[in-house]
Amino acid sequence: MFRFYSTMTVEEAISHYPIDHNEVEVYNHLEEFVGYLTLESLSVAIHQGELIRPIIDFVLLQAPVQSFAHHSIPDSDFHTFFTSELCHIAFNSLYDGVYITDGSGVTLFVNEAYQRITGIKDEEVIGQHMSHLVERGIISASASLETILKKKPVTVIQTIRNGRQTIVSATPIMSSSNEIMYVVSSVRDITELIKLKHELDKQKLMFQRLPQTMPALEHSSFHNLVIGPSTTSLFQLADKVAKSDAKILLQGETGVGKSMIAKYIHTRSNRSNEIFMELNCSAIPNHLVESELFGYEPGSFTGALKQGKIGILEKSHGGTLFLDEIGDLPLELQVKLLKVVEENRFMRVGSTEMRQVDVRIISATHRDLAEIVRKGEFREDLYYRLNIVTLNVPPLRERKEEIISLLEVYLKQFNDKYHENKKMTPECYEWLTNYSWPGNIRELANLVERLVVTTFHDEIDVSDLPSFIQPVFPNKEPVTLKETVAQVEKSLISKAMQKYGTTRVAAEALGISQSSIVQKMKKYQL
Numbered sequence: 001m002f003r004f005y006s007t008m009t010v011e012e013a014i015s016h017y018p019i020d021h022n023e024v025e026v027y028n029h030l031e032e033f034v035g036y037l038t039l040e041s042l043s044v045a046i047h048q049g050e051l052i053r054p055i056i057d058f059v060l061l062q063a064p065v066q067s068f069a070h071h072s073i074p075d076s077d078f079h080t081f082f083t084s085e086l087c088h089i090a091f092n093s094l095y096d097g098v099y100i101t102d103g104s105g106v107t108l109f110v111n112e113a114y115q116r117i118t119g120i121k122d123e124e125v126i127g128q129h130m131s132h133l134v135e136r137g138i139i140s141a142s143a144s145l146e147t148i149l150k151k152k153p154v155t156v157i158q159t160i161r162n163g164r165q166t167i168v169s170a171t172p173i174m175s176s177s178n179e180i181m182y183v184v185s186s187v188r189d190i191t192e193l194i195k196l197k198h199e200l201d202k203q204k205l206m207f208q209r210l211p212q213t214m215p216a217l218e219h220s221s222f223h224n225l226v227i228g229p230s231t232t233s234l235f236q237l238a239d240k241v242a243k244s245d246a247k248i249l250l251q252g253e254t255g256v257g258k259s260m261i262a263k264y265i266h267t268r269s270n271r272s273n274e275i276f277m278e279l280n281c282s283a284i285p286n287h288l289v290e291s292e293l294f295g296y297e298p299g300s301f302t303g304a305l306k307q308g309k310i311g312i313l314e315k316s317h318g319g320t321l322f323l324d325e326i327g328d329l330p331l332e333l334q335v336k337l338l339k340v341v342e343e344n345r346f347m348r349v350g351s352t353e354m355r356q357v358d359v360r361i362i363s364a365t366h367r368d369l370a371e372i373v374r375k376g377e378f379r380e381d382l383y384y385r386l387n388i389v390t391l392n393v394p395p396l397r398e399r400k401e402e403i404i405s406l407l408e409v410y411l412k413q414f415n416d417k418y419h420e421n422k423k424m425t426p427e428c429y430e431w432l433t434n435y436s437w438p439g440n441i442r443e444l445a446n447l448v449e450r451l452v453v454t455t456f457h458d459e460i461d462v463s464d465l466p467s468f469i470q471p472v473f474p475n476k477e478p479v480t481l482k483e484t485v486a487q488v489e490k491s492l493i494s495k496a497m498q499k500y501g502t503t504r505v506a507a508e509a510l511g512i513s514q515s516s517i518v519q520k521m522k523k524y525q526l
């Protein structure tokens with residue numbers, strides 16, 4: 001049995017509400033049952049703007065009675081009423097949408113508010129069966145059909161094809177022989193409230209960006225730094241170890257911010273007024289790494305500069321040297337680096353003279369260094385020397401709470417750069433928050449730049465995103481067979497389109513017609 005806890009906020013309840021439930025049982029922290037939360041009471045809370053109030057304030061003590069008043073009005077009077085101009089004038093004067101179907105689910109009437117909220121014109125739906133509207137992706141679910149099926153009032157959250165979200169409450173009107181004659185639904189737009197929820201989330205994140213315990217950052221390049229709940233302790237530790245000269249190893253996937261953290265540590269260390277140098281061990285050919293790192297004497301090898309060259313290690317004297325992709329450092333150089341790490345001494349290529357340097361080394365790798373040591377590709381002694389403190393930088397998919405802030409930061413940065421004023425729709429934020437970001441923050445920054453320069457309109461929407469951005473919505477697991485089938489269908493079509501590129505070939509591979517794949521892509525907004 002699905003249950004909520006009384007301390008949950010309204011906004012949390014909205015995102016977890018099971019769409020096929022009329023009410024959900026609510027329990028307190030002692031696991032005692034306290035009442036029921038219904039979609040109707042949630043709808044009231046939403047409309048009062050009470051998104052962060054605990055749901056206990058909206059709990060009903062008794063389960064709502066799923067019946068409706070029986071009446072003694074002759075059936076023919078209903079027909080006269082629903083087809084009368086008076087009825088249409090009355091419904092058109094309402095602010096909320098009204099949708100009326102007959103007892104089989106065929107649309108009879110929609111009021112003006114419904115057309116305004118959904119962008120669906122009456123001529124598109126009148127005479128249409130509700131199941132066709134769901135099949136064609138015009139609406140995501142039908143409260144009227146559920147009502148006809150269950151013979152009782154039903155409330156559902158519905159997504160309209162224009163992306164707006166509504167709460168629809170449908171009530172059946174019964175004939176004297178207890179058959180459903182009509183279903184009357186009220187339709188409320190909750191898109192604005194969901195937007196409000198996103199705004200709230202964003203504001204909460206802004207507060208979380210810099211933990212209280214962390215002193216203000218002096219360095220200008222960090223004004224865009226986003227720190228969320230999953231990285232707070234990482235930055236706190238970085239802060240603490242920055243003051244010592246301890247060797248630090250940063251581990252994490254590509255693009256997660258290892259270089260950024262190395263610079264952060266430098267700016268917060270006692271060496272902050274000295275130089276910060278960076279060498280990417282995988283970016284230069286093996287035979288050049290040594291001369292780049294240690295420098296060389298005049299004429300020490302073919303192609304060398306006549307006057308010799310100072311290596312990056314010497315240039316870093318007094319400051320910090322960041323060795324990126326340390327796992328790719330050739331074995332023969334590892335012993336030389338060990339000398340630097342242990343004794344602060346090294347020799348230029350082509351020289352026999354030992355030189356002294358004072359450098360703090362921070363290294364980083366996206367590989368599992370312990371595993372490379374086990375394979376014998378990395379010296380164990382060097383591994384332990386470089387790895388006094390390990391900082392594991394989590395991938396972006398494990399830092400979902402930071403994604404909205406990062407999108408905002410980069411949107412602002414690229415808006416400024418390209419003199420644009422682009423914004424993102426809440427759906428787009430939601431979509432990107434649920435994407436897995438294999439390239440992490442670098443991928444996110446690239447995507448935002450690309451969207452800012454390639455979109456023609458000011459509001460970036462889901463339809464502007466490249467097709468490979470496929471989110472996984474954790475709380476939207478299919479609940480019925482129909483939804484499960486739809487999800488599998490959507491995923492297969494999406495994969496086939498990515499693989500084959502055209503609807504013709506993708507349809508062929510899936511064994512369906514081209515028109516069918518086009519229709520389904522429209523339905524699933526692919």
Ligand SMILES: Nc1ncnc2c1ncn2[C@@H]1O[C@H](COP(=O)(O)OP(=O)(O)OP(=O)(O)O)[C@@H](O)[C@H]1O
Binds near residue numbers: 225
């Ligand atoms: N916490 C953060 N807040 C905002 N931007 C960030 C943050 N961390 C990283 N970035 C940005 O993400 C991009 C990638 O970061 P960075 O180059 O530090 O990653 P990396 O882990 O060193 O990648 P690689 O392993 O490929 O070298 C950079 O543009 C950086 O400015």
